[in-house]
Amino acid sequence: MGQARKVVVxxxxxxxxxxxxxxxxGFLPHEGQRIELVSAGQLGLPDPVETGTTFQQNALIKAGRAARESGLPALADDSGLVVDVMGAAPGILSARWSGRHGDDQANLELLLNQLNDIPDGHRGGRFVCAAALVIPDVPGYAVRGSQVTRTGEMPGSIIRQARGENGFGYDPIFVPRDQPRRARDQEPLTSAEMTSDEKNAISHRGKAxxxxxxxxxxxxxxxxxVRS
Known part of the structure; x- marks a missing residue:
């Protein structure tokens, strides 16, 4: 077996x-031994400014910057929560909805306050993810200088109080429509109450x-x- 190919996330x-x-x-049980994932943080790459107006554009911005600076294939995703009654907000601003990027608790509390007067039957929404792959224009790859995006969604609803310790972001207040088998005879689980395997099987990121x-x-x- 040859040396593993690095892919920067x-x-x-x-x-x-x-x-x-x-x-x-889970998707690469055999190829996983030939593909080594490294994060942009591990390589000391800076966070790019996300100037796109869609999840797809921002995913490509992040993957493109990482590919150019590392010379490696780059995989990125951009995802967020889309709330129907809020006109698709927070959307691409999900991670900085409170004004502080990455402050999960502040983002969650602000969203709950904004939805406080919305009846339970009108609190629908969905997580959306766009995944982008960019191959730099350097020798050694079957395809060079190419890029592609794919998207996935996880529909559900927003509850009024956080539940669960797993996941991150808005997971504790989001109940996916699709539920694991063990939830059939009990209250539906939030994303934060699911195991990683349960969530990955239905998640927007998993689908993308x-x-x-x-x-x-x-x-x-x-x-x-490209194979289907």
Missing amino acids: ATHNEGKMRELRSILN LAAIMPILVSWVLGDGR
């Missing part, structure tokens, strides 16, 4: 990195990465043909 969020590794290992994984394997390890 364009994130400094260790919680997200753990989730991404878990998802990718499932769609992009065959492309990553083909472009990084294979002959460059």
Whole structure:
């Protein structure tokens, strides 16, 4: 077996990195030994300014910057919570909804306050994720100078009080529509009450990465043909 190919994941969020590794290992049980994931934080890469107006644009900005600065294939995602009654907000501003980027508790509390008077039947929403893969224009890959995006969604609703200790972000107040088998005879679980395997099986990020994984394997390890 040859030396593993490195792929940089364009994130400094260790919680997200753990989730991404878990998802990718599930999709790449064999190829995983030939693909080594490293984070942008591990490589000392700066966070780019996310100037896009869509999840897809911001994912490409992050992956493109990481690929250019590292010379490695780069995988990035941009995701957020879309609340129907709020006109698709917080959307791309989800991570900095309170005005402080990455302050999960402040973001969560502000959103709950904004939805305080909204009846339970009108608190629907969905998590959306766009995953982007960028291959730099350097020798050694089946495809060079290419990029692709894929998206995934997890519909559900926002409850009034946080529940659960797992996950991150808005997970403690979001109840996905699709529930694990063990929840059939009890109160529906929030994303933060699910195990990582349960959440990954239904999550927006899991769906987006499932769609992009065959492309990553083909472009990084294979002959460059996109397979479904």
